[in-house]
Amino acid sequence: MELDFFTPVKEDLLVTDSGKLGSSLKIHLENKAFPDLEGVKIAFFGVLEDRLNEERNGEPFDFNGIRRELYNLYPGNWHLQMADLGDIQRGETVEDTFFAVQSAVNSCLKKGIIPVLLGGSEDIVYAQYRAYDGVEQMVNLVNIDSRFDLGDADKPISNRSYVGSIVVTKPYNLFNYSNLGYQTYFNSQDEIELMDRLFFDAYRLGEVTGDITVVEPVMRDANLVGLDLGAVSGGALGNYRMRSPNGFDGREICALARYAGISDKVSSFGVYEYSSEFNFPASNMLVAQILWYFVEGVNFRKNENTISAKKEFIRYQVPIEEEVLVFYKSPVSGRWWIEIPFISPSNNKLKRHTLLPCTQGDYLDACNQIIPERWYKTKRKNEI
Incomplete structure (x- = not known):
């Protein structure tokens, strides 16, 4: 693990209650040695990168609010060791950040650790995906998002076009791309038709909320999952400044995270599009609960992929x-x-x-x- 990539977690976020989740985590703290990852199954880390966000407001953000809520939750009947590695800061260039993310995710995969990323703009999924360049099999990507994010692959990558870059950039590791929760009015007919021509899977928001179990086999076949907070309704996030009132509610998005966790194949998971605009108690609590339900799912895996x-x-x-x-x-x-x-x-x-x-x-x-x-x-x- 490249330790230089990570800045430590602030000590004032620690919890003293021994029964809470934060007390059982191996945490990369200031003035402390980097935690020993032997036996760790899940590793959280943040990525403070948003320069390719097409709607970037330029305000600084951090994940301290999410960590505070997550650390203060009570764990379930879990038996997995977890760690918080800290944050990957913005590199001198976006490419530098991507290199750090790719290296960190790849290192986790080699150690049998499931990395759980907190972003920043969703183009970070591109670096998450590139970490699989050395694997022996092709991979499946699932995106929980109101948009397909295919974009124009001939243009520079952004948080609205990273999937197009994944499709056309060597090495070609992508076997299937699935979108869960797209909203038609956010996607052009050209993109909808392209999804069909590429034989990719797409499930409209209403289809998923009408019967959320339709996503279970899709998640069961996924290797990496990205979750765009823009897929969640503004009301569920307690953020009424969001442009769209429609999206998954709190219960639904947590159920999707649990499906991702319980999949025997999912080896990395990311929650993206967090910014200063989401720094509300309800938003931070919902993201913390999304992470909680993903961990809950991992703990109930059946190990049937053998x-x-x-x-x-x-x-x-x-x-x-x-x-x-x-x-x-x-x-x-x-x-x-x-x-x-x-x-x-x-x-x-x-x-x-x-x-x-x-x-x-x-x-x-x-x-x-x-x-x-x-x-x-x-x-x-x-x-x-």
């Missing part, structure tokens, strides 16, 4: 049109997967995508001769 676990799955075959769809069900969790034909033997990075998380509803639809849309999109991407 060869030995998959050997116990129950197998179902469903003839449909000219295909035979193969479904698997876990006898432990009751969760479902569908097999994707592996068509590109030359691309070893695609091997992990031969089992796609799905729902029991997808199995029942297939029994009624309806091909699951996510199966079709994933199969098409395997063919390209």
Whole structure:
């Protein structure tokens, strides 16, 4: 771990109550040695970068309010060791900040630690994603956001165009991109059509809030997750200066964070678009609870993403049109997967995508001769 990247947490944020979350964290403090990360499963750190925010107000911000609320929450029945590494300050250039973030996330991944980032502008997801450049498989990105953030890849990267940069910039590690909670009036028809042409997944806000369980298989297949606070309603954040009154409420956004945590594949998580405008007690408390629910999810992982676990799955075959769809069900969790034909033997990075998380509803639809849309999109991407 590059210790020079992190500035320590202020000591006046510490809590003295031994029963609260802050008392059990390994915290990088002023005038103290950097914490020993042996045995740590989750590591929090902030990234004080917002220069590529297209609506940047230029005011300084910090995460002290969030830390104060988080440290004072009571933990659940948890058994994982966690750490707070402090903050990555703005580098001389944005590229310097990105390098520090990429290095920090990559170091955590190598140690088996799940990094939980607090941002700054959401373009930091680009650096979070680039930390996966050395992994053996392609990765899936899930973005909880009211916008797709595809932008124009020919223009400089920003918090509204970082996904486009991910798609077109080598090395190509991205297998799938999923957006949860987009609001149509914030996205051009060109972007909506591009999402469809690229066989990416997009779920409108109303679709998710109508049945939040639709996101579970999407999260179960994610490797990295970014959460834009702009996806949350201004009322839920206690911030009525926000431009949009629509978005997820507090309960819904915490449920999404828990789904991300409980996914066996998610290996990094970030909450972005925090600024001085969010420095309200309600905003800080909601972000702290988002982090709490992510940790709660991690503690209840089933570890079903292993060869030995998959050997116990129950197998179902469903003839449909000219295909035979193969479904698997876990006898432990009751969760479902569908097999994707592996068509590109030359691309070893695609091997992990031969089992796609799905729902029991997808199995029942297939029994009624309806091909699951996510199966079709994933199969098409395997063919390209």
